[in-house]
Amino acid sequence: MPIVNMNTLFKDAKEGKYTIGAFNIFNHLTALAVVNAAEHCKAPVIIQTSMGTVEYYGVKETISWLRPLCENASIPIAINLDHCTDENFAYQCIDAGWTCIMFDGSHHSLSKNIEMTKRVVDYAHSKGVFVEGEVGIIVGIEDDIVFDHESLANFEDIQRFIDETGVDFIAPSVGTAHGIYKGIPVIDYDIINRVISELNCPLVIHGGSGLSDETYHKLVRAGVSKINISTNIKDAYIGYFNDAHTVQKPLQLDKDVSKRIEDIIKKHILTFL
Numbered sequence: 001m002p003i004v005n006m007n008t009l010f011k012d013a014k015e016g017k018y019t020i021g022a023f024n025i026f027n028h029l030t031a032l033a034v035v036n037a038a039e040h041c042k043a044p045v046i047i048q049t050s051m052g053t054v055e056y057y058g059v060k061e062t063i064s065w066l067r068p069l070c071e072n073a074s075i076p077i078a079i080n081l082d083h084c085t086d087e088n089f090a091y092q093c094i095d096a097g098w099t100c101i102m103f104d105g106s107h108h109s110l111s112k113n114i115e116m117t118k119r120v121v122d123y124a125h126s127k128g129v130f131v132e133g134e135v136g137i138i139v140g141i142e143d144d145i146v147f148d149h150e151s152l153a154n155f156e157d158i159q160r161f162i163d164e165t166g167v168d169f170i171a172p173s174v175g176t177a178h179g180i181y182k183g184i185p186v187i188d189y190d191i192i193n194r195v196i197s198e199l200n201c202p203l204v205i206h207g208g209s210g211l212s213d214e215t216y217h218k219l220v221r222a223g224v225s226k227i228n229i230s231t232n233i234k235d236a237y238i239g240y241f242n243d244a245h246t247v248q249k250p251l252q253l254d255k256d257v258s259k260r261i262e263d264i265i266k267k268h269i270l271t272f273l
């Protein structure tokens, strides 16, 4: 099936009243696990790559194995570059074949964030690529960078950001966090509801790993378009290799860890439906 863009997935999700799971991969094994899980659930999915992953494998090299994997799947898949903080890197990935770029200028002032994101939006749109932007600061660890000063987004800033950048999807800081939750997060549902009902821009939740099923259901019911899952996948991968194994065949190790990751992805996809 041809690769789709996130906008198409979100339109279908809105009509069907479900949320798309977006899963961060860091190698072929994890990408294949996402595809297998989504095919099993017969649900569309988004595969996300961090800048760190793409830098490690190379822009053209990453997309050269990722695109065929998605194109050969029986379900629609979009490919998103997650938390890109470098404009030139965003342009390289747009040219190489990513269908969406999450450009993160949230650690700059709102004006600077708008200025940078707008440039990426203008370039991306000229190539038929979509852009997700972030307003406010989502706390936690993202690609080894720690952000410990949460700054929740307010409605006026979100509205201004969308209006002035022309961004396609919005990821406001609403109380979720990247990494492992130490307590129960306090999520600002008022702002989620207001953005969804008043601004015509699909809303994305970052830091989806570790939320309760009740929270997931509440977010799905609110009409959230996408929930990002990254930490759960990394933890399952590392946890598997940290466990003692008697398996002596490398391919069997890969199959076992893949199965563990697939199960986690299936659980999330089914919870979001």
Ligand SMILES: [Zn+2]
Residues within 6 Å of the ligand: 083, 138, 142, 178, 206, 207, 228
């Ligand atoms: Zn994120």
